[in-house]
Amino acid sequence: MNSAPIKTAVIGYGFSAKTFHIPFISSLAEFELSAISSSQIAAVTADWPMAKYYLSADDLLKNSDAELVIITAPNDVHFQLAKTALEQNKHVIIEKPFVTNVADGEELIALAAEKGLILSVYNNRRWDGDFLTVKKLIEEGSLGEIKCFESHFDRFRPEVRQRWREQSATGGGILFDLGPHLIDQTLQLFGVPDAITAQCLIMREGSTNIDYFNLVLHYPDKVATLHSDLYSAGPNKRFSVKGDKGSYEKQGLDPQEDRLKAGVLPTEP
Structure with a gap:
C-alpha cells in the first residue's frame, strides 16, 4: 500500500x-x-x-x-x-x-x-558528478595515499552586486555562500581535520563581506586547501588531488546546475 x-x-x-x-x-x-x-x-x-x-x-x-x-x-x-x-x-x-x-x-x-x-x-553538491569521481578515485585507491587536495569555487565578479548574498551583515559573503560546499565535501572525504588555517579577506572596492578565502585543513598525513575568489576569469580549476600513485585534475563546474537552470528536469537522462 x-x-x-x-x-x-x-x-x-x-x-x-x-x-x-x-x-x-x-x-x-x-x-x-x-x-x-x-x-x-x-x-x-x-x-x-x-x-x-x-x-x-x-x-x-x-x-x-x-x-x-x-x-x-x-x-x-x-x-x-x-x-x-x-x-x-x-x-x-x-x-x-x-x-x-x-x-x-x-x-x-x-x-x-x-x-x-x-x-x-x-548539501546538494555531495552528488555533483566531479565530486563523486574524486570520491571514487580516493576510495578505490587509484591515486594511492592522498597527500595534497585542492578544491576551488572561483568566479569572475569584480563588481559588488546589490543582493542579500553579498550585502547581508550576518551570513553574507562567499565564505557563507560557497564555503559550505567545499567544507562539506572535504569532510565527506577526509573527516574532521586536526587544525585549520584560514585567510578570509574583503578585496573588492565597496564590498562589506568576505569575497576571498583560502582555508587550509591540516590532517596527520595530508593537507586540504579550499579556495574561492571573485577575480578568476576562467577556465577555472575545480579539483586537484595528488597521491603517491598519481593525480587527478578537474576544470570547470559540474553541469547539473546549468541544466537545471535551462529547465532540464531530474527525471531526464
Whole structure:
C-alpha cells in the first residue's frame, strides 16, 4: 500500500528554490508541493497554482498543513524560521549554510531531537558528478595515499552586486555562500581535520563581506586547501588531488546546475 506523499512547503521563491529544490520536489511522487511563501505573488501563483500561497513565512509555518518545510530564505533568518517550524511540529530542511553561528545550530539540533523531528541541511553538491569521481578515485585507491587536495569555487565578479548574498551583515559573503560546499565535501572525504588555517579577506572596492578565502585543513598525513575568489576569469580549476600513485585534475563546474537552470528536469537522462 502506497503512503500519501509528504506535504512539502518552500519558504522563498528565489534562485535556490526554483533551481535546486522545486524541480526535485515536483519530479518525485513521494512529495507534494503544498505551499510556498514569497513576496512574488504573481510568479508563484502563475507557476504553481496548485500550491497554497502565503505572503509571509510566519503565516505559512503557523497555518499550512505542510509536514516538511524547506527554508531557502536569506541566511540570517535560517535560525528563527527553522525554530518556528520545529515548534510547529514540522520536519525541516535548511538551504546551506545551516545557520550563522554554532550556538543557534546546537539549539535547533536539540529542539529537533526533543520533538522527534528530522532536521537537515541541503548539501546538494555531495552528488555533483566531479565530486563523486574524486570520491571514487580516493576510495578505490587509484591515486594511492592522498597527500595534497585542492578544491576551488572561483568566479569572475569584480563588481559588488546589490543582493542579500553579498550585502547581508550576518551570513553574507562567499565564505557563507560557497564555503559550505567545499567544507562539506572535504569532510565527506577526509573527516574532521586536526587544525585549520584560514585567510578570509574583503578585496573588492565597496564590498562589506568576505569575497576571498583560502582555508587550509591540516590532517596527520595530508593537507586540504579550499579556495574561492571573485577575480578568476576562467577556465577555472575545480579539483586537484595528488597521491603517491598519481593525480587527478578537474576544470570547470559540474553541469547539473546549468541544466537545471535551462529547465532540464531530474527525471531526464
